[in-house]
Amino acid sequence: xxxxxxxxxxxxxxxxxxxxxxxxxxxxxxxxxxxxxxxxxxxxxxxxxxxxxxxxxxxxxxxxxxxxxxxxxxxxxxxxxxxxxxxxxxxxxxxxxxxxxxxxxxxxxxxxxxxxxxxxxxxxxxxxxxxxxxxxxxxxxxxxxxxxxxxxxxxxxxxxxxxxxxxxx
Amino acid sequence: xxxxxxxxxxxxxxxxxxxxxxxxxxxxxxxxxxxxxxxxxxxxxxxxxxxxxxxxxxxxxxxxxxxxxxxxxxxxxxxxxxxxxxxxxxxxxxxxxxxxxxxxxxxxxxxxxxxxxxxxxxxxxxxxxxxxxxxx
Amino acid sequence: xxxxxxxxxxxxxxxxxxxxxxxxxxxxxxxxxxxxxxxxxxxxxxxxxxxxxxxxxxxxxxxxxxxxxxxxxxxxxxxxxxxxxxxxxxxxxxxxxxxxxxxxxxxxxxxxxxxxxxxxxxxxxxxxxxxxxxxxxxxxxxxxxxxxxxxxxxxxxxxxxxxxxxxxxxxxxxxxxxxxxxxxxx
Numbered sequence: 001x002x003x004x005x006x007x008x009x010x011x012x013x014x015x016x017x018x019x020x021x022x023x024x025x026x027x028x029x030x031x032x033x034x035x036x037x038x039x040x041x042x043x044x045x046x047x048x049x050x051x052x053x054x055x056x057x058x059x060x061x062x063x064x065x066x067x068x069x070x071x072x073x074x075x076x077x078x079x080x081x082x083x084x085x086x087x088x089x090x091x092x093x094x095x096x097x098x099x100x101x102x103x104x105x106x107x108x109x110x111x112x113x114x115x116x117x118x119x120x121x122x123x124x125x126x127x128x129x130x131x132x133x134x135x136x137x138x139x140x141x142x143x144x145x146x147x148x149x150x151x152x153x154x155x156x157x158x159x160x161x162x163x164x165x166x167x168x169x
Numbered sequence: 170x171x172x173x174x175x176x177x178x179x180x181x182x183x184x185x186x187x188x189x190x191x192x193x194x195x196x197x198x199x200x201x202x203x204x205x206x207x208x209x210x211x212x213x214x215x216x217x218x219x220x221x222x223x224x225x226x227x228x229x230x231x232x233x234x235x236x237x238x239x240x241x242x243x244x245x246x247x248x249x250x251x252x253x254x255x256x257x258x259x260x261x262x263x264x265x266x267x268x269x270x271x272x273x274x275x276x277x278x279x280x281x282x283x284x285x286x287x288x289x290x291x292x293x294x295x296x297x298x299x300x301x302x303x304x305x
Numbered sequence: 306x307x308x309x310x311x312x313x314x315x316x317x318x319x320x321x322x323x324x325x326x327x328x329x330x331x332x333x334x335x336x337x338x339x340x341x342x343x344x345x346x347x348x349x350x351x352x353x354x355x356x357x358x359x360x361x362x363x364x365x366x367x368x369x370x371x372x373x374x375x376x377x378x379x380x381x382x383x384x385x386x387x388x389x390x391x392x393x394x395x396x397x398x399x400x401x402x403x404x405x406x407x408x409x410x411x412x413x414x415x416x417x418x419x420x421x422x423x424x425x426x427x428x429x430x431x432x433x434x435x436x437x438x439x440x441x442x443x444x445x446x447x448x449x450x451x452x453x454x455x456x457x458x459x460x461x462x463x464x465x466x467x468x469x470x471x472x473x474x475x476x477x478x479x480x481x482x483x484x485x486x487x488x489x490x491x
Contacts, residue, residue: 015187017335021342022191026198028346032353037205042362043218050225051277053371063378083301085260085279098277107411144376144411150384154415157372166274 042167048139051084051159055102058082059155060145070104070114078102078117086120091165096121099136099160107144107152124160136162209243213272216240217264220255220284221276223296224262229280231298238292240266252286255294370468370487373416377425377470377485380411394483395474398442399427405446412485422451422488428471430480439471439484451488 058081059069068074074081088097099120104113128138138160146152216237223233241251247267256263260279265271280298287293381391390404400408408425416423424447428439441450451467471484 017339018187019190019194021339022194024339025342025346026194028350029198030201032350033202033205035350035353035357037208037211039357039361040214041218043222046222046363047225050222054225054278056372056375060375060379063375063382079279083279084277086277087260088275089259090261090273090275097275141372142415143372143379144415145379146383152379152383 039169040167044137044161044163044167045139047163048137048159048161051098051100051161052139052141052157054084055082055100055157055159056141056143056155059102059104059157060143063146065145065147065153072114075115075117079119084119088163091163094121094162095123097162099124099158101125101158103156105154105156107154110154113153120160121162124162125158127162128158128160134164134168136160136164209240209247209266210270210272212240212243213264213266213270214274216255217262217272217274220262220264220296221274224276224280224282224298225278227278227280227296227298229298229300231296233296233298234287234293235296236292237294240264241286241292243267251291254286255284257282257284370470373412373468373485373487374470376411376415380408380425381472381483383407391472391474391483394427398474398481400425400444400446405444409446416487419490420487421490422486423447424450424484424486424488426450426484427474428482428484430482439469439482441484441486450484451486 058078059066068081078084079086084100086096086098086100088094091097099118099122101116101118103116105111106113124136125138127135128140138158141157141159143155144152145155216235220235223235227233237254240254244251244254244266249265249267254264254266256265260277261273261275263271263273279301281301283297283299285295287295381389381394383390385393385403385407390407393404394400412423412425424441426441426444426447428441428450430437431440432438439450443449466489468487468489469484470486471482474481474483
């Protein structure tokens with residue numbers, strides 16, 4: 001009788017323990033599946049590179065600086081001339097999910113030729129170079145170009161893509 | 170003898186309940202995993218972002234054929250009209266494979282984009298990139 | 306209730322009754338099993354989170370060198386002594402003092418922090434171990450062309466971790482190209 005009672009007690013304890021193990025394993029599996037399938041794709045790096053490339057093409061194509069780039073009118077109509085639309089209607093309460101800054105320098109003297117172009121949300125610039133998970137992605141590119149009169153230039157382009165809600169969990 | 174028969178009956182019921190609970194628990198787990206892995210929201214996100222990036226890097230005038238066979242299959246399973254999976258409104262791409270849900274992603278290239286299902290194979294979507302305010 | 310073994314001396318094989326020994330052994334097995342299971346689960350979670358962080362971030366390396374390619378084209382179109390650099394390199398089949406120093410100024414000046422090695426010079430299309438390959442002519446400005454990787458005959462090809470941009474020069478005894486190579490860091 002004693003032995004039978006002990007076995008029943010032991011079996012009940014083991015059953016509870018068994019379900020506890022099942023819950024732990026199930027919890028871990030659910031967490032891992034949620035991790036893999038819940039995490040969004042982060043495409044902001046390639047997006048900022050494409051944006052930088054489009055801006056660069058707007059400044060210089062075929063090896064020569066595009067005409068009108070050094071005029072003040074270009075600064076004012078930059079988005080229109082470069083076929084860019086920085087609105088993001090899919091981010092309802094956004095102050096802007098992009099930022100573009102472009103500057104042209106004399107290649108020999110490194111002097112700033114025209115005033116820098118700044119479009120988009122300038123607050124995003126603070127996130128560049130900072131450590132952290134939910135920060136905007138920045139892309140900084142420089143290239144050499146000449147105009148038709150053979151004057152040489154250095155063009156710096158900074159592009160920033162925020163869109164944290166749709167790219168980072 | 171009588172006492173032995175009674176004890177055997179108790180053990181059997183206990184074991185059966187134990188097994189059933191295990192099966193129920195594992196079934197719930199498997200259903201969760203299958204639901205998550207077959208979820209169309211991942212495919213919606215994938216194509217919305219892919220199409221937005223394609224439009225961003227495209228120039229007018231371009232025609233791009235994008236194979237969306239897996240998305241079309243999922244939409245067909247959900248009895249959706251496969252000709253209306255991808256919609257472009259302004260500079261926002263929306264991919265919707267079911268009655269509920271859908272994923273939107275904006276692009277920055279200021280171009281006119283039209284999209285339709287390639288009826289020749291029903292596996293690809295065609296993107297036509299034109300200049301803004303173009304009637305082509 | 307009464308157990309004979311209880312009355313055994315201290316140095317007896319066991320002071321615990323057999324039934325209790327079995328229960329302790331069984332209990333210990335469960336504890337060890339639980340610990341092993343938890344360790345395996347934590348390891349799996351760690352591997353999964355590592356996999357997710359690497360797979361869900363989309364990046365295409367070959368796209369990011371457009372600026373170097375633009376600089377290369379502008380460099381070749383730059384005039385020196387009433388002649389563009391492309392024509393001069395084509396005539397000389399190598400860099401000279403003027404265009405070599407300008408190349409250093411442009412490419413090392415703009416990209417030395419972005420790439421582990423930069424090379425600009427003239428290459429000859431020849432036969433390699435696997436198909437055709439570019440054999441760079443060593444020059445005093447950039448040294449030797451970065452270690453051999455098969456690159457395309459025309460245009461730009463991003464292979465492994467080195468990006469090449471090449472323009473056809475001439476085809477006399479050999480096919481020659483003016484080429485820029487940018488080897489990525491890491």
